[in-house]
Amino acid sequence: MALPAPITVTEAAAEHVKALLAKRGKPSAGVRIGVRTKGCSGLSYTLEYADEKGKWDEVVEAGGVTILIDPKALMFVLGTTMDWTEDKLKRGFVFSNPNEKGRCGCGESFHV
Amino acid sequence: MTTAEATARGEAQAVRACWSCRGPVPARERFCPTCGLVQEPVAGDHFARLDLEPRFDIDATDVERRYFALQRQFHPDRFAARSAKEKALSLRHATALNEAYKVLKDPLGRAEHLLSLAGRPVRADGAETVSDPELLMEAMELRERLSEAAAAAAVDALLAETRANSAALERKLGHAFAAGDFAAAQKLALRLRYAAKLIDEARERRRRFDR
Amino acid sequence: MSMQILEIHEPGETPLPHEAERELAVGIDLGTTNSLVAIARDTRPEVLRLMHGEALLPSVVAYLDGRQPVVGHEARALIGEHPDRVVRSVKRLMGRGYGDVKALAGTLPFTVEPGEAERMVRLRVGGRVVTPVEVSADILRALKNRAELALDRPVTQAVITVPAYFDDAARTATKDAARLAGLQVLRLVNEPTAAALAYGLDKGAEGTYAVYDLGGGTFDVSILRLEKGVFQVLATGGDAALGGDDFDHLIAERLAAERGGPQLAPGDAKRLLEAARGVKEQLSQASQAEIELDLARAKTRHKLARAEFEAMIAPLVDRTIAAAKAVLHDADLASAEIKGVVLVGGSTRVPLVRRRVAEVFGREPLGDIDPDEVVALGAALQAEALTHGSDTLLLDVIPLSLGIETMGGLIEKVVPRNSPIPTAQAQEFTTYQDGQTAMAIHVVQGERELAEQNRSLARFTLTGIPPMAAGAARILVTYAVDADGILTVSAEERMTGVSQSVEVRPSYGLTEDEMIGMLRDSMEHGAEDMERRLLVEAQVEGRRLLLALRAALKVDADLLDATEGGSIEGLAAVLDRAIEGSDRHAIAAAQEALDQASQEFAARRMDRGIRTALSGRALDDLERRMGGAAD
Structure with missing residues (x-):
């Protein structure tokens, strides 16, 4: 039975993850998406290199890279799309989240 | 609870105005769907406060789970950095939740509350x-x-x-x-x-x- | 839709949002003997120390002529030379009236200024008269300074711990002291609850735990259930006037009796108490202590065996054990149901205390936490939770029943002890005379049956009752206890809707005028702190309005034409900039302008909401937008 992947990873995002993992210079299991209960409206994302896969991590393979999702984060990121954005001022990964309702106005946290 | 049941209990007809963004809020919602801020508690019985059907046979762990989950959302500790109005509203929600939990977890309290809802107070x-x-x-x-x-x-x-x-x-x-x-x-x-x-x-x- | 942009970080090194600008809130354990300040970052708490690593600040203040108050070790060192200029153990007087302490005169290391029985006690120190609130404020100020040095930024917010058994008057006095010291109290947390929080989060403990907290001047025992991040206090009890200080007094009396001679001057008595404290500490390690006294130009040598010391303090320890049993009883638990006992407070180092606690709970107390630091660490965790969000939930209770005096001096309980807070209870009264327009209400706190045996919290008169026949008025009095354990009383005449709210400034508290006077006197703070707080409040309020408006624009922007939209956007930008600045009047003006300009928009949105509701689509539609999160 094929369940849909918990998140979608765009090609651009996968390319940049691959490049950053190569640059890190030490073996990695992939990158891990987590959620931390901090910030002015409750939660914030974390995106970190993963040295090893956590026991309960959800694994998403896309474009040749491994994205791990912390089970605590799963319910918050389910159905999001991970993309890469780049302009004159900022570059980084973005998640568009259909579950998202409120935003604290600072762009750094959200609540579900 | 389905919409039909809520309507039958006379709670769901009205739309209130959010005190903050002034948008419409369905009467039984506790947070504004537009701006996400906490709303005035709605008048209602203790069962409704914990999103329970008014009945005597209830699962004690379920009541407690609901109570904790709601206190996690409404306890004043969650609003310490918020505006004065939000703090005041959280205090009212948390107070009402404590009262509802106290009454419902106790079989006698539950029975008396049901009887008073039925217009047959014991006291x-x-x-x-x-x-x-x-x-x-x-x-x-x-x-x-x-x-x-x-x-x-x-x-x-x-x-x-x-x-x-x-x-x-x-x-x-x-x-x-x-x-x-x-x-x-x-x-x-x-x-x-x-x-x-x-x-x-x-x-x-x-x-x-x-x- | 603008999005959060993330970079990949090394594990555990993702910076917190707003790290640069966020205000840090500290946790403070304001103790009878020692005080501490701690901070938590990312649920890792640490005690803030001075450069040389000292964590404990002795709760001792010296008032020397022409100098700022001296706090801590330096003040304690002055007890020998200037005993009359030094105040210690002031926490024992918080929220106390002259009448409460008159009875204890002679045993207290204070010179009490005579006054009215039901008024806050005042101390004579050197040439000046100070209240316990001011002395506590001096200690808090020293802790605030220490934190600012350690953190290299201003600290204006704190969680302060109080004994669970502190009554309303003592809690209010503690909040007043913080205000004088320029600290905004985010929450008063009960000491055993703070200890359980630190212990539970650190050790991942689950189950039912007892916290036995014997401090310098107060004793608390609480039973908590720790489960899935919920810290639920089941019952609490104790004695707000029993602590390690009392052990010192017993030793001091013994030493004085052995020494013989005339009664010691107050200064020598304070030195004797310090010596007694040393003896107690020796006896926690050794089975025998020796000491040389040099008082009133006479040198004497003394010995005390641990067994003798234990016989002396046994009745006091028995009182704590009785309280522990009573709390188990209140929680309806047998000692076998307690999974662990956490010891808090320096006085739990006394071996007899440990033995008796092990006996009553049928298990060895947990020894893997520092009993001096655990309360401050818990306070710091709670301070972080309140300012930056948290998954844990603290559900505390009111330690002592609240009641009102009825006919014949009896008590009618309104809020029973161990009720979860916040709570509100209402009672209905009527008038007993035709045309009666006023009614006196006396609120007391305690478990005894007669009003006079309990603590009088406040007396006030409800006025403005419309004249009616006797028994016709229906006056609903509501007693609300907030999450700090502080009471507010409000009253409403239900036939006519005449209402009034009474902030209970307890009999033993400072009046608002006294507070304002003291705030004016403490020159470092006062105006500046007040201004800062008002600015933060204006910013919070401004951000709330912007958030609300932007959320509304996201769903209903089509209700505005281009001109209207542009004008609202413009005013929002003005408010945005004002919030970044530091002029609270500018923020208020910008907020008012934006509020005015968006009135019409709000009205149209409401119209649309109601029209949709009438067309029957409302709930489904709103529910979809809501995502079901409030269920």
């Missing part, structure tokens, strides 16, 4: 209490045994007996409410009230033996 001071001579006799006899208990063991025995009696009453209350027999439930609740009072007194007496 009709005086009149109700003397109308059941059998109950009076029973209560007087037990109280006499308690006052004569000379050792901790005697109080313990009485406590165990009264607790077993309470448990039986609670089972009967469950049947009475399930059958919609409020008259029977009223009588049973009154007996449960006497049993609870006796347990309190026995525990107080037990405590003195412990000193």
